[in-house]
Amino acid sequence: MHESNFAVLGTGGIGRRMLEVSTEKAGLTPVAACDRHGVAIDHDGLDVDELLAATEGNVASDPEGRDVTTDGGSASTRGSGVKQTGEDAGVVASAQATATETPIDDVIAESDRIDAVLIALPNFEHDFIPRVADRFADADYSGVLVDVLKRSRVIGMLDERADTFRERGITFVCGAGATPGLLTGAAAIAAQSFVEVEAVDIWWGVGLKSGYEDNRGTVREDIAHLPGYDIEDAHKMSDEEIAAVIDEHDGVIEFRDMEHADDVLLERAGICDAADVTVGGILDVTADEKPTTTTVRVTGRTFDGETATNTFQLGDDTSMEANVNGPALGYMKAALRRNRAGEYGVFGPAELMPGF
Numbered sequence: 001m002h003e004s005n006f007a008v009l010g011t012g013g014i015g016r017r018m019l020e021v022s023t024e025k026a027g028l029t030p031v032a033a034c035d036r037h038g039v040a041i042d043h044d045g046l047d048v049d050e051l052l053a054a055t056e057g058n059v060a061s062d063p064e065g066r067d068v069t070t071d072g073g074s075a076s077t078r079g080s081g082v083k084q085t086g087e088d089a090g091v092v093a094s095a096q097a098t099a100t101e102t103p104i105d106d107v108i109a110e111s112d113r114i115d116a117v118l119i120a121l122p123n124f125e126h127d128f129i130p131r132v133a134d135r136f137a138d139a140d141y142s143g144v145l146v147d148v149l150k151r152s153r154v155i156g157m158l159d160e161r162a163d164t165f166r167e168r169g170i171t172f173v174c175g176a177g178a179t180p181g182l183l184t185g186a187a188a189i190a191a192q193s194f195v196e197v198e199a200v201d202i203w204w205g206v207g208l209k210s211g212y213e214d215n216r217g218t219v220r221e222d223i224a225h226l227p228g229y230d231i232e233d234a235h236k237m238s239d240e241e242i243a244a245v246i247d248e249h250d251g252v253i254e255f256r257d258m259e260h261a262d263d264v265l266l267e268r269a270g271i272c273d274a275a276d277v278t279v280g281g282i283l284d285v286t287a288d289e290k291p292t293t294t295t296v297r298v299t300g301r302t303f304d305g306e307t308a309t310n311t312f313q314l315g316d317d318t319s320m321e322a323n324v325n326g327p328a329l330g331y332m333k334a335a336l337r338r339n340r341a342g343e344y345g346v347f348g349p350a351e352l353m354p355g356f
């Protein structure tokens with residue numbers, strides 16, 4: 001088995017769990033992790049237990065540009081037990097980390113010794129992740145980049161960079177979380193029974209009571225999918241305003257017709273038209289139980305003229321973190337194999353599945 005090392009950009013709700021899950025995957029050593037305020041790098045392998053203990057209840061997820069104090073908490077989060085700003089916020093609380101104003105550049109400076117980079121950064125500017133990828137390419141990084149982004153429009157921005165990635169020897173896997181990611185891959189497999197796919201319906205359920213504090217970033221981004229909001233609104237809203245939206249829905253928010261990249265990722269793999277894909281779901285921050293079972297339905301026509309629906313469901317006891325991070329690391333391993341074989345460019349999760 002090949003041993004590979006990797007870095008995590010962003011140690012928020014997702015990135016922290018990425019480090020934790022990686023300790024259960026074979027042949028992966030985390031060697032770098034950063035957030036907005038700090039960076040930890042150890043080419044012999046980070047002490048994940050220490051890093052997780054130091055950052056427990058201490059995620060530096062303060063969205064850029066909002067009013068924050070420097071005394072240990074934004075006005076809105078002080079007293080909530082979640083330390084989001086200030087000198088010891090986030091990864092710098094770990095003995096392995098140092099404070100820095102250039103966390104991503106600090107990882108890039110070491111990237112000639114890093115096989116893969118998992119990007120678990122927020123997506124409040126659509127081109128943020130593509131621009132981060134540019135910085136790696138500009139530094140002549142050669143290796144794997146994986147993101148867990150959600151928005152359809154970002155895939156095209158990455159595609160525009162595919163030639164550069166190929167020149168540099170970068171294998172980029174985009175949209176490799178749960179949805180898009182795990183569920184997109186499941187749809188690609190379910191489609192194999194058919195010669196023509198008519199519809200792909202993705203319906204997710206997330207119960208986030210105990211995980212809410214750690215996943216404020218994701219909840220904020222989800223609110224941008226509600227009618228009347230966009231990501232700029234969600235970015236600028238105070239924590240109180242976010243809480244007010246959640247309260248208006250009694251803590252249970254239903255989303256319809258979300259701009260999730262499952263659509264363009266299935267189209268680019270030749271499975272169906274993007275217009276035939278719908279994504280929606282229910283987020284419940286009042287309970288840990290999923291409010292609805294996460295289900296993928298793929299309807300199509302078989303070679304012998306039947307129309308049928310293949311259905312894939314997640315177990316109700318699998319958490320959002322399990323369904324994002326297991327697949328992200330799994331797709332990273334698939335990308336490492338491709339990278340070693342000299343396959344470079346931009347790949348979606350469906351392209352790493354059986355072909356159509």
Ligand SMILES: NC(=O)c1ccc[n+]([C@@H]2O[C@H](COP(=O)([O-])OP(=O)(O)OC[C@H]3O[C@@H](n4cnc5c(N)ncnc54)[C@H](O)[C@@H]3O)[C@@H](O)[C@H]2O)c1
Binds near residue numbers: 009014037121324
């Ligand atoms: N595809 C999926 O199924 C799925 C599911 C959940 C979350 N996500 C995505 O995962 C991403 C992360 O979500 P989260 O809940 O962990 O967010 P979060 O706000 O908790 O964490 C973001 C992290 O990025 C760091 N960060 C922000 N700007 C930075 C910068 N300029 N330089 C260095 N670090 C920076 C923050 O300090 C924080 O550690 C989001 O984009 C979200 O959409 C995808």
